[in-house]
Amino acid sequence: MQNELQEKFRLSVLSLLGVVSVLGITPFVFIRYFQGNVLAAIIDLILVLGIVTLVGYAVRTKKTRVVSWIVAVFINTGVYAIVLANGVDSVLWVYPVIASTFFMVKPIEALGINICLMVACVFLPNVFDVISLVSFLVTLLMVSVTTYVYASRSEKQLRLLESLNTVDELTGAFNRRALTSDIAQALAIAERKKTPYMLAILDLDHFKMVNDKYGHAVGDEVLKDLVAITTAKIRKYDRFYRFGGEEFVLMLPDIPNQQAFIHNLSTAIKKELKTPDGKEVTVSFGVASWVPGTTADSWLKNADDALYRAKANGRDCAIFSDD
Numbered sequence: 001m002q003n004e005l006q007e008k009f010r011l012s013v014l015s016l017l018g019v020v021s022v023l024g025i026t027p028f029v030f031i032r033y034f035q036g037n038v039l040a041a042i043i044d045l046i047l048v049l050g051i052v053t054l055v056g057y058a059v060r061t062k063k064t065r066v067v068s069w070i071v072a073v074f075i076n077t078g079v080y081a082i083v084l085a086n087g088v089d090s091v092l093w094v095y096p097v098i099a100s101t102f103f104m105v106k107p108i109e110a111l112g113i114n115i116c117l118m119v120a121c122v123f124l125p126n127v128f129d130v131i132s133l134v135s136f137l138v139t140l141l142m143v144s145v146t147t148y149v150y151a152s153r154s155e156k157q158l159r160l161l162e163s164l165n166t167v168d169e170l171t172g173a174f175n176r177r178a179l180t181s182d183i184a185q186a187l188a189i190a191e192r193k194k195t196p197y198m199l200a201i202l203d204l205d206h207f208k209m210v211n212d213k214y215g216h217a218v219g220d221e222v223l224k225d226l227v228a229i230t231t232a233k234i235r236k237y238d239r240f241y242r243f244g245g246e247e248f249v250l251m252l253p254d255i256p257n258q259q260a261f262i263h264n265l266s267t268a269i270k271k272e273l274k275t276p277d278g279k280e281v282t283v284s285f286g287v288a289s290w291v292p293g294t295t296a297d298s299w300l301k302n303a304d305d306a307l308y309r310a311k312a313n314g315r316d317c318a319i320f321s322d323d
């Protein structure tokens with residue numbers, strides 16, 4: 001789920017670039033050809049075909065980050081080649097290329113690519129006899145820096161939006177929307193690589209009593225503490241979600257000993273999760289391992305059924321769905 005907005009944004013920018021390059025550059029393939037500048041026509045043709053192929057690849061594979069990088073370098077190199085082949089007549093193409101680079105790669109990376117292009121432009125022959133090198137560089141720098149500032153701010157806002165979209169405001173755990181998206185991804189990975197994923201639903205025991213006795217604000221603190229304790233016990237690629245209310249979901253790939261892991265986590269929670277007067281707050285676990293043919297619904301249902309049995313068993317215990 002993380003970076004999903006960014007990937008969608010990159011994919012739409014790449015698609016737009018594909019359309020714009022076909023519509024904008026293709027006519028120049030013919031114009032250059034009929035003007036007798038076959039080399040420039042070939043470079044334009046390579047640019048159009050290259051962009052369309054790369055964009056098509058990104059749409060099919062969703063590998064937007066790496067393709068955006070290749071496209072950014074490709075169009076910067078391409079525009080340099082076309083100015084080299086066609087001279088001052090093509091120099092205005094450098095401006096849209098400079099600006100569009102910021103929509104493909106990270107702002108600081110775009111700035112780096114732009115600076116390389118600007119330095120290379122200094123060595124263009126037969127261009128700066130006609131236009132002023134200083135004006136050209138200053139205007140390029142102005143476009144580059146203003147687009148850098150704009151792109152940096154947009155990137156920050158996108159990150160904030162992503163966090164609002166995927167993180168539970170109270171506890172800082174991932175939210176249910178993130179879980180829905182990540183389960184689909186985990187199922188695809190598990191199916192492809194046969195990774196032994198584990199999904200556990202954690203539910204605080206008698207949490208209503210905590211709220212009733214100590215107040216809602218203390219209940220909130222207990223929820224936050226549970227997230228802090230659990231997060232400290234999992235690896236960086238494991239995920240912890242707030243499923244709703246006092247129910248949480250853990251999704252962990254490649255856990256060699258699932259029983260031992262749950263036992264350790266449960267012990268840590270018993271030891272560390274306390275009410276203000278030092279009373280233990282316990283958790284019940286319903287655990288379901290991925291098996292071939294698992295769907296998102298069946299996975300959650302198996303874990304939920306196991307949790308139900310854990311509650312019926314007296315709480316403060318873990319039940320595995322295959323027990």
Ligand SMILES: Nc1nc2c(ncn2[C@@H]2O[C@H](COP(=O)(O)OP(=O)(O)OP(=O)(O)O)[C@@H](O)[C@H]2O)c(=O)[nH]1
Binds near residue numbers: 203209211217220
């Ligand atoms: N403080 C606080 N309480 C919440 C929040 N969301 C849900 N709750 C409370 O969680 C409690 C859940 O109560 P129940 O579903 O009866 O579960 P329980 O008391 O934990 O009982 P068992 O699950 O059967 O052990 C309710 O009192 C809800 O008000 C929240 O964001 N903050």
